[in-house]
Amino acid sequence: MTRRRLSAIVDAIAAGRRPKRFRADPDDAEVVRTAIALRAARPGEAGPTEAFVEDLFQRLSEQANPPTSAELRPVPARRLRVALVAAASAAVLVAGTVVATEKLGTSATAPSATAQVPHGTVLRTGTFQTTRGRVLGQIVAYRGHPSWVFMNVDVPNYEGRIECMLQVDDGTTVAFGTFTIHNGVGQFSRAIGAVNVSRLRGAELVNPAGSAVAAATFAA
Amino acid sequence: MVSGGDVPYLHVVDDDAYGDWESVYRDNVDRLYRLMYARVGNRADAEELTSEVFTTALRPLRLSSSKGEVRAYLLLTAKTVLASHWRRRLGQPVTAIDPETDLAYLTQPPGSEPPSDAPARAARILEALPERYRRILELRFLEACSIKEAAHTMQITVSNAKVLQHRALRMAASLDLELAP
Numbered sequence: 022m023t024r025r026r027l028s029a030i031v032d033a034i035a036a037g038r039r040p041k042r043f044r045a046d047p048d049d050a051e052v053v054r055t056a057i058a059l060r061a062a063r064p065g066e067a068g069p070t071e072a073f074v075e076d077l078f079q080r081l082s083e084q085a086n087p088p089t090s091a092e093l094r095p096v097p098a099r100r101l102r103v104a105l106v107a108a109a110s111a112a113v114l115v116a117g118t119v120v121a122t123e124k125l126g127t128s129a130t131a132p133s134a135t136a137q138v139p140h141g142t143v144l145r146t147g148t149f150q151t152t153r154g155r156v157l158g159q160i161v162a163y164r165g166h167p168s169w170v171f172m173n174v175d176v177p178n179y180e181g182r183i184e185c186m187l188q189v190d191d192g193t194t195v196a197f198g199t200f201t202i203h204n205g206v207g208q209f210s211r212a213i214g215a216v217n218v219s220r221l222r223g224a225e226l227v228n229p230a231g232s233a234v235a236a237a238t239f240a241a
Numbered sequence: 242m243v244s245g246g247d248v249p250y251l252h253v254v255d256d257d258a259y260g261d262w263e264s265v266y267r268d269n270v271d272r273l274y275r276l277m278y279a280r281v282g283n284r285a286d287a288e289e290l291t292s293e294v295f296t297t298a299l300r301p302l303r304l305s306s307s308k309g310e311v312r313a314y315l316l317l318t319a320k321t322v323l324a325s326h327w328r329r330r331l332g333q334p335v336t337a338i339d340p341e342t343d344l345a346y347l348t349q350p351p352g353s354e355p356p357s358d359a360p361a362r363a364a365r366i367l368e369a370l371p372e373r374y375r376r377i378l379e380l381r382f383l384e385a386c387s388i389k390e391a392a393h394t395m396q397i398t399v400s401n402a403k404v405l406q407h408r409a410l411r412m413a414a415s416l417d418l419e420l421a422p
Contacts, residue, residue, distance in 0.1 A: 028403060030331075031410060032388065035381045039285045042330050050333035051414040055366065057282035057336060058417065059382035062363035066284070069274040073288050078266060081295055085262060 031056050037066070042204050147223060147237030149174055157226075157235045164218035170197065171210040174226065176234060179205050183234060187216065188223045197224070257307045262299050265311055269347055270295070273315060276346040279359050280323055280336040290326055294319045312347040316340040362417075369416045374409035381406060 027049050030040040034056040045053065061067065149158040149172070158174030172185065179202045187197045195216060200209035223238040259265045273294060278287040298318040302311065320338040327335045363383070367375045373395070380391040392402035 024407065028407060031406070034282050036387075037283050039281075039283050040330065043332075045331040045333045045335070047333060048414075050331065050335045051417070052410050053331065053335050055410055055414040055417045056382070057280070058359060058366070059363050059378055059413070060282035061279045061359040063383050063385070064360075067275050067278050067359075069271060069288070069291070070284075073274075073291075074270055077270065077288075077292050077295065078263075080292070081262070081266060081299060084296060084300070 027052060034060050145218060145221065145239045147239045149224075149226060149235040149237045151235050152233075160224050160237050160239075162213075162218045162221055162239065168214075168216075168218050169210055169212040170224075171208070172224070173206075173208040174202065174235070175206055176202055176226075177205045179228075179234070182229055183207065184227045184229075185209065186225045186227060187213075187221055188225065189216065190220045190222045194225075257309070259304055259308060259311060261304065262302065265299065265302065265304075265315075266295060268308075269312065269315055272347045273319060276319065276338065276343060277323070280338065281326070286326065290319075290322050293322045297322065309348075312344065313340060316343060316347060366413050366417050370409060370413060373405060374412055377402060377405045378409050378413060 026043050027045075030043065030045075030053060033040040034053070037060065040053070145162045145164075147160045148156055149160060150156055157176050158172060160170065160172040162168070162170045170185075170187070174183075176183075181202060182199050183202055184199045185197045187195045189195065197213070198209060198211050200207055221239050223236060225236045226234040228234050259268070270291065274287055274291045277290045277294075278284070281287050281290065294315060298315055302314065306314070316338060317340050320340055323336065323338050324334060327333060367378060370378070376395060377391055380386040380394055381388070386394065388402050388406070389399055391406075392399045395402065395405075397405070
């Protein structure tokens with residue numbers, strides 16, 4: 022680890038923030054361990070907050086006794102997006118399996134997907150790939166109130182800003198937004214007002230130099 | 242007196258067992274959190290890891306087990322959760338939980354502060370450092386000063402404070418190894 026990165030981790034520990042991910046060597050680990058030991062000795066901060074204890078209790082209660090439909094609470098937007106991405110990923114996998122199965126010609130029965138994914142153009146997914154076909158992430162567009170687009174990407178050795186461009190079926194391209202990738206990992210979500218989700222054709226990720234990093238095509 | 246046919250179904254309540262999962266949670270959440278906090282040094286990670294331990298451990302938990310067995314099981318789960326946390330975060334086992342030596346965290350009587358070796362350990366390390374190294378670490382880690390504030394207090398530049406902190410931590414780390422019981 023470079024001295025600057027180690028210093029950033031130490032600063033985070035001193036300030037009581039969670040340190041970012043890095044590859045540490047054993048010597049760095051010793052320094053981080055000592056920094057944690059010193060930070061943990063600061064008086065008055067070792068115990069949990071009441072809010073945390075009660076919030077976790079509520080979550081465990083729900084795990085132990087799943088709520089009935091009448092008791093369902095609205096899911097926070099971020100969790101909803103993650104859940105939808107997971108469901109969409111499952112659907113993509115199911116679809117891929119179906120294609121493979123049909124090509125093999127081993128089954129004449131109609132496949133059935135079990136993932137609870139909305140039909141039609143309510144939820145549309147695409148996979149970010151490089152020009153060489155390497156998968157770098159996913160994009161999900163959701164039509165609702167509001168409609169939004171969510172993406173997560175894993176671009177090895179990439180650090181910095183990246184811009185997402187949305188492609189519409191009339192051939193136009195819309196600059197959708199810019200986000201930061203740290204340690205090769207990043208995610209971004211934003212509501213889209215004027216763009217009709219059903220008219221999206223694909224998306225492209227572009228680095229600050231204007232070069233395409235990856236592109237995705239939305240499934241119909 | 243209860244007649245033979247009306248004997249209610251009673252079961253022995255073992256003082257050394259938990260009656261339900263809520264008792265397991267209430268009795269251990271504070272202590273387990275403190276242990277995690279001592280191992281990660283920040284609230285966000287301590288909360289996340291404590292949550293992970295309980296969500297992982299409570300479902301398969303057998304309430305017929307003794308309190309000691311339940312605590313040992315929680316500690317084993319905590320050990321695994323913490324190990325995976327460091328593997329993901331820094332790729333190194335920075336800190337660890339030892340189910341034997343750390344059991345004291347979960348077995349203190351109700352109402353008493355769980356033991357923490359953090360203050361004594363920090364004191365041992367700081368006492369063994371040269372004055373300026375000790376001061377920069379005290380300011381930064383115990384007195385909650387920013388690097389700028391620490392530099393101002395010590396009447397040095399921010400760059401010098403960063404260098405001093407780096408060297409002090411390196412020396413403290415080597416001392417921590419030497420002074421470890």
